[in-house]
Amino acid sequence: MTLTSTLRDRLLPKTVVSRMAAVLFLGILVAQVLGTLIWIEQLKTSERNRLIEVSQNMGSRIGQTIDFFGQLPDKYRHIVLDQLRDMGGTRFFVSVNKQFIELNQIVETEFAELVRDNLKASMFAQLGAHDTLDIQFVQFDDLKILSGTNRMVDLPPKWKRFALLEPKDSSPVAVVQLPAGDEWIYLAAVIPEGSLLMGIPWFTTERLISIGLVSLTVLILTVLLIRWIVMPLKLLAQQAEALGKGRTPRFLMERGSTEMMATIRAFNAMATRINKFIADRDSLFASISHDLKTPLTRARLRAEMIKDESKRNALIGDLDNLETMVKGSLQMMKEGAIHENTETVDLRLLLLHCINKAKVVGLPASLNIPQDLRLEGRPMALDRLFTNLIDNALSYGNEVEVRGEKSGDEIRIYIMDRGEGLSDEQKERVFEPYYRIDKESTKAHVGLGMSIARSLANLHGGDLDLTDRPGGGLVVEVHFPL
Numbered sequence: 001m002t003l004t005s006t007l008r009d010r011l012l013p014k015t016v017v018s019r020m021a022a023v024l025f026l027g028i029l030v031a032q033v034l035g036t037l038i039w040i041e042q043l044k045t046s047e048r049n050r051l052i053e054v055s056q057n058m059g060s061r062i063g064q065t066i067d068f069f070g071q072l073p074d075k076y077r078h079i080v081l082d083q084l085r086d087m088g089g090t091r092f093f094v095s096v097n098k099q100f101i102e103l104n105q106i107v108e109t110e111f112a113e114l115v116r117d118n119l120k121a122s123m124f125a126q127l128g129a130h131d132t133l134d135i136q137f138v139q140f141d142d143l144k145i146l147s148g149t150n151r152m153v154d155l156p157p158k159w160k161r162f163a164l165l166e167p168k169d170s171s172p173v174a175v176v177q178l179p180a181g182d183e184w185i186y187l188a189a190v191i192p193e194g195s196l197l198m199g200i201p202w203f204t205t206e207r208l209i210s211i212g213l214v215s216l217t218v219l220i221l222t223v224l225l226i227r228w229i230v231m232p233l234k235l236l237a238q239q240a241e242a243l244g245k246g247r248t249p250r251f252l253m254e255r256g257s258t259e260m261m262a263t264i265r266a267f268n269a270m271a272t273r274i275n276k277f278i279a280d281r282d283s284l285f286a287s288i289s290h291d292l293k294t295p296l297t298r299a300r301l302r303a304e305m306i307k308d309e310s311k312r313n314a315l316i317g318d319l320d321n322l323e324t325m326v327k328g329s330l331q332m333m334k335e336g337a338i339h340e341n342t343e344t345v346d347l348r349l350l351l352l353h354c355i356n357k358a359k360v361v362g363l364p365a366s367l368n369i370p371q372d373l374r375l376e377g378r379p380m381a382l383d384r385l386f387t388n389l390i391d392n393a394l395s396y397g398n399e400v401e402v403r404g405e406k407s408g409d410e411i412r413i414y415i416m417d418r419g420e421g422l423s424d425e426q427k428e429r430v431f432e433p434y435y436r437i438d439k440e441s442t443k444a445h446v447g448l449g450m451s452i453a454r455s456l457a458n459l460h461g462g463d464l465d466l467t468d469r470p471g472g473g474l475v476v477e478v479h480f481p482l
Contacts (some may be wrong), residue, residue: 054191063125063126174190203330354383385457
């Protein structure tokens with residue numbers, strides 16, 4: 001497994017609800033951001049067209065005003081200016097200054113550059129091209145007039161009527177200065193609704209909060225909807241897991257969407273058929289067990305009547321083997337489907353009981369199991385499982401060591417011996433019914449122990465793995481899901 005896939009598996013949500021919620025939330029968030037970007041571009045286009053029209057009209061009027069004052073004789077300019085100021089509240093503030101006034105300009109933006117270019121183009125259409133024409137944009141509070149040391153906002157109240165009308169928003173002021181002989185014609189005008197020239201933070205805190213709240217609201221509604229849809233599926237998965245572990249699942253109510261109801265209906269029918277099959281199988285093998293006793297007993301009696309001792313012993317041996325195989329098969333079927341209720345099993349106590357039974361034979365046996373190792377399972381089946389494995393270890397390895405641990409979402413039990421071990425082929429074949437390494441069956445070992453052990457492990461959702469033990473011997477690893 002690569003590092004990328006490992007990180008992906010760790011970072012990706014695990015449940016259907018969380019995955020669908022994450023995908024939908026990201027989709028909604030991306031849609032919100034893209035929608036905002038499209039809205040911003042549309043607003044920019046609309047405002048750009050408006051500012052072009054406004055700046056062209058302003059440029060024409062400013063050009064006409066400057067041309068008018070430029071054509072006046074010097075001695076009449078101030079008289080006309082005084083008359084205009086007496087009128088008060090004009091859109092333009094015009095003065096004739098002795099020097100160029102340095103101003104604190106606003107930060108240059110694309111809209112400020114657009115308005116400046118259109119003002120120049122319209123003014124040049126009235127005045128002709130002037131390389132010395134200067135256009136600056138300043139905030140109303142920073143507007144300097146007359147000598148350059150006075151700010152318009154600092155004028156005394158009686159002079160306020162001579163000043164520009166203060167804008168109601170943050171629209172900047174366009175200041176045009178053009179030399180006329182030894183003087184500079186100074187004209188200031190507020191750009192109508194020109195706050196865009198100051199630059200606008202499109203993604204403001206309020207807008208981001210709005211996007212987040214909308215996305216969060218949709219996410220909550222989506223999670224509730226998905227949970228409502230998935231709830232029957234979650235219950236179905238729990239019952240399917242119980243069925244896989246040999247438990248009898250309860251009949252599920254058909255609810256949810258049409259597809260979900262069809263799935264639940266199919267599961268109920270499947271569970272019914274499986275339970276019927278198991279019951280029929282148990283009944284069949286019980287009948288076989290009963291029906292085989294009589295012919296086997298009759299065959300043994302007839303064999304005892306054979307006078308030829310060699311033939312009699314051979315036939316009795318075959319009957320003994322047949323009886324052993326039949327009993328083993330019935331035992332495998334019986335123990336592979338032990339009918340008992342599940343409960344919380346303390347694996348340490350259960351394995352300690354198995355080890356104490358094994359110690360009767362006088363061979364070395366040790367146990368190393370944590371105190372809190374517990375499993376939901378069937379005590380008799382688990383006892384039979386570990387008894388088989390421990391007996392095998394003592395029979396073929398003359399000692400056994402049992403160790404257990406909790407690893408992630410699994411419980412692992414290791415049964416280790418110091419025997420000759422198994423080849424790779426034998427590790428697969430020992431799970432086949434009636435397979436024995438020594439090729440001969442006995443009343444104690446007929447070659448079904450490992451098959452039964454694996455069946456009992458599978459009954460609890462687990463499995464068996466066989467590996468070589470360092471230093472010689474075999475390790476049987478039994479692992480159960482938690």
